[in-house]
Amino acid sequence: MADEHDTIDALLDEQRTFPPTAAFKEQALVADTSLYDEARRDDEGFWARQAADLVTWHSDWHTICEWELPFSKWFVGGTLNVSENCLDRHVAAGRGETVAFHWEGEPGDTRTITYADLLTEVQQFANVLKGLGVGKGDRVNIYLPMIPEAAVAMLACARIGAPHSVVFGGFSAQSLTDRINDAEAKVLITADGGYRRGEVFPLKPAADEAIADCPTIEHVVVVRRGGNDVDMVAGRDHWYHELMDGASADCPAEPMDSEQLLFLLYTSGTTGKPKGIMHTSGGYLTHVAYTHKYVFDLQPDDVYWCTADVGWITGHSYIVYGPLANGATQVMYEGVPNYPDNDRFWAIIEKYGVTKFYTAPTAIRTFMKWGAKEPAKHDLSSLKVLGTVGEPINPEAWIWYHTNIGGGRCPIVDTWWQTETGGMMISPLPGCTTTKPGSATFPLPGVSAEVVDDEARPVLHGGGYLTLTRPWPGMLRGIWGDPQRYQDTYWSRFEGRYFAGDGCKLDDDGYLWLLGRVDDVMNVSGHRISTAEVESALVSHPSVAEAAVVGANDDTTGQAIIAYVTLRGGLDASIDDLRTHVAHEIGAIAKPKTIYFTPDLPKTRSGKIMRRLLRDVAEGRNLGDTTTLADASVVNELQRRAAEVPTED
Numbered sequence: 001m002a003d004e005h006d007t008i009d010a011l012l013d014e015q016r017t018f019p020p021t022a023a024f025k026e027q028a029l030v031a032d033t034s035l036y037d038e039a040r041r042d043d044e045g046f047w048a049r050q051a052a053d054l055v056t057w058h059s060d061w062h063t064i065c066e067w068e069l070p071f072s073k074w075f076v077g078g079t080l081n082v083s084e085n086c087l088d089r090h091v092a093a094g095r096g097e098t099v100a101f102h103w104e105g106e107p108g109d110t111r112t113i114t115y116a117d118l119l120t121e122v123q124q125f126a127n128v129l130k131g132l133g134v135g136k137g138d139r140v141n142i143y144l145p146m147i148p149e150a151a152v153a154m155l156a157c158a159r160i161g162a163p164h165s166v167v168f169g170g171f172s173a174q175s176l177t178d179r180i181n182d183a184e185a186k187v188l189i190t191a192d193g194g195y196r197r198g199e200v201f202p203l204k205p206a207a208d209e210a211i212a213d214c215p216t217i218e219h220v221v222v223v224r225r226g227g228n229d230v231d232m233v234a235g236r237d238h239w240y241h242e243l244m245d246g247a248s249a250d251c252p253a254e255p256m257d258s259e260q261l262l263f264l265l266y267t268s269g270t271t272g273k274p275k276g277i278m279h280t281s282g283g284y285l286t287h288v289a290y291t292h293k294y295v296f297d298l299q300p301d302d303v304y305w306c307t308a309d310v311g312w313i314t315g316h317s318y319i320v321y322g323p324l325a326n327g328a329t330q331v332m333y334e335g336v337p338n339y340p341d342n343d344r345f346w347a348i349i350e351k352y353g354v355t356k357f358y359t360a361p362t363a364i365r366t367f368m369k370w371g372a373k374e375p376a377k378h379d380l381s382s383l384k385v386l387g388t389v390g391e392p393i394n395p396e397a398w399i400w401y402h403t404n405i406g407g408g409r410c411p412i413v414d415t416w417w418q419t420e421t422g423g424m425m426i427s428p429l430p431g432c433t434t435t436k437p438g439s440a441t442f443p444l445p446g447v448s449a450e451v452v453d454d455e456a457r458p459v460l461h462g463g464g465y466l467t468l469t470r471p472w473p474g475m476l477r478g479i480w481g482d483p484q485r486y487q488d489t490y491w492s493r494f495e496g497r498y499f500a501g502d503g504c505k506l507d508d509d510g511y512l513w514l515l516g517r518v519d520d521v522m523n524v525s526g527h528r529i530s531t532a533e534v535e536s537a538l539v540s541h542p543s544v545a546e547a548a549v550v551g552a553n554d555d556t557t558g559q560a561i562i563a564y565v566t567l568r569g570g571l572d573a574s575i576d577d578l579r580t581h582v583a584h585e586i587g588a589i590a591k592p593k594t595i596y597f598t599p600d601l602p603k604t605r606s607g608k609i610m611r612r613l614l615r616d617v618a619e620g621r622n623l624g625d626t627t628t629l630a631d632a633s634v635v636n637e638l639q640r641r642a643a644e645v646p647t648e649d
């Protein structure tokens with residue numbers, strides 16, 4: 001057994017608990033521990049039952065899991081077609097008229113797309129791709145706004161076994177070039193432009209710039225959305241609607257191997273070139289269908305809305321593959337949450353009667369800034385389960401979400417997972433888990449996680465590193481073109497374990513509390529303090545909406561805690577107030593040395609705080625790589641202020 005020493009000091013002690021209500025339990029798919037018990041007895045058998053229950057196979061697998069560390073194969077020998085699982089089987093079961101997507105454009109235009117409609121469009125587009133010379137194994141790049149054609153394109157690729165590589169529409173031409181070239185994609189699917197904050201943002205010009213340096217691209221398919229003028233290169237560029245006009249709606253789904261590459265999704269490492277994370281078919285689909293069903297307690301009359309972009313793994317797993325495999329009805333929204341006004345999301349929930357809602361802590365903290373009066377303008381009584389993903393959620397943001405969006409009655413599922421894990425790994429089950437605000441609670445049935453210290457000894461209480469000890473069906477199969485980097489990045493820090501890169505603490509009741517990336521852990525006078533905990537303490541002050549904390553080099557303490565704080569609209573607090581508050585919440589050792597007030601924090605395009613840049617600012621360095629930053633002006637402003645603001649001692 002490990003001795004009780006903290007690899008990362010655990011400081012915050014959140015005591016509030018929220019058991020599922022009797023009313024929720026009564027209707028829940030899972031209201032007891034039966035799934036956990038079953039998976040504990042035989043995890044492979046458990047996953048095999050999910051694969052048999054939730055996925056339709058052309059032929060059976062002979063081996064559930066082949067595990068040659070660090071490479072796994074799932075449902076080996078089985079064949080299936082992922083797009084058939086997402087479409088044909090629902091139509092064949094008489095659910096063709098069920099709405100797959102209530103799509104809402106940012107300007108307010110709408111489309112209602114049934115499963116039958118989606119199946120027709122996907123078959124047509126699969127034929128279009130074949131007509132452009134795309135065959136099984138060929139990579140297709142997708143660079144689109146949040147329009148239904150994004151899902152159509154992904155499913156059409158899946159139908160013919162052509163792995164897709166979706167690049168988020170907010171990425172620059174250079175990022176697109178790098179990703180296309182690494183994947184050696186043959187075809188690019190893009191749009192003229194899309195809507196964002198009331199204006200058309202052009203995509204095709206960026207795509208043109210990108211592919212000027214992409215020798216493998218043979219054809220470009222352009223969806224008309226923005227209506228902006230674009231150049232079309234004869235022979236290379238084609239309008240989507242023109243190709244679809246002449247396309248047959250008959251493209252039978254061919255069986256694919258369970259381990260057929262379904263997609264690549266690029267994720268930027270801390271350094272160097274982005275990694276093409278590989279996901280395959282049968283295991284991935286099983287994992288995302290299972291987690292989507294049980295974590296959201298999916299019911300036949302649900303209207304589910306995930307606010308992610310399809311360019312991120314959350315969009316792949318919990319807009320496209322998981323929900324469609326489960327035959328769910330969804331809302332898909334094109335634009336930003338504050339167009340035309342700050343209540344757009346709440347208006348959408350009311351309009352469509354959304355029951356299950358999945359968003360990110362960064363969005364929730366923004367909503368807190370805008371104030372509870374915005375959701376109060378709308379009837380949100382349709383909501384039943386609320387989800388979060390992407391970052392640790394501070395207890396205060398959790399409580400705000402629970403109170404102001406969930407009306408105090410909706411369980412919150414805080415879901416921890418990664419691009420690499422493919423699907424959710426640590427999360428409550430809403431009908432069975434007593435939640436604690438800020439904790440992702442326990443590994444899902446079938447998932448084995450362990451917190452360890454520097455020497456890979458299990459930590460039974462306190463802070464350490466989150467590792468995964470058994471393979472799981474949705475796990476990445478590697479990094480495209482670089483098996484060594486796969487081994488080095490994920491499997492070398494702790495022998496025989498997948499290391500996710502996140503710090504995590506275990507409390508007395510065995511709950512897991514994610515502490516952020518370990519690169520973000522600070523060392524103050526020998527205490528290893530997680531940025532997430534100091535941020536949570538700051539955000540628990542009534543005037544604070546959002547906070548980012550970093551450790552900057554310090555002659556006396558090794559590192560000093562520097563905080564960047566955004567206040568809630570109309571509220572005020574002094575630096576002294578906040579330092580005292582942190583000391584009171586978690587102890588004097590965690591008091592920030594310096595606090596800067598800022599209207600915004602630097603974030604990645606998917607909304608994660610970029611602490612690395614704040615460290616550069618705090619230490620007076622030139623900024624490193626800023627290409628993944630959503631809005632560069634934020635750090636420039638902080639640099640200017642850093643030069644001006646005196647340090648508190």
Ligand code: 7RM
Pocket residue numbers: 267313314388389390391392393414415416417418419420440500501502514515516517606
């Ligand atoms: C789904 C996604 C992965 C990283 C991961 C964590 C952080 C995600 C949570 C979380 C605390 C959560 N994929 N993260 N979910 N931290 N609680 N519920 O975000 O590949 O883009 O990022 O995100 O650090 O390692 S991702």
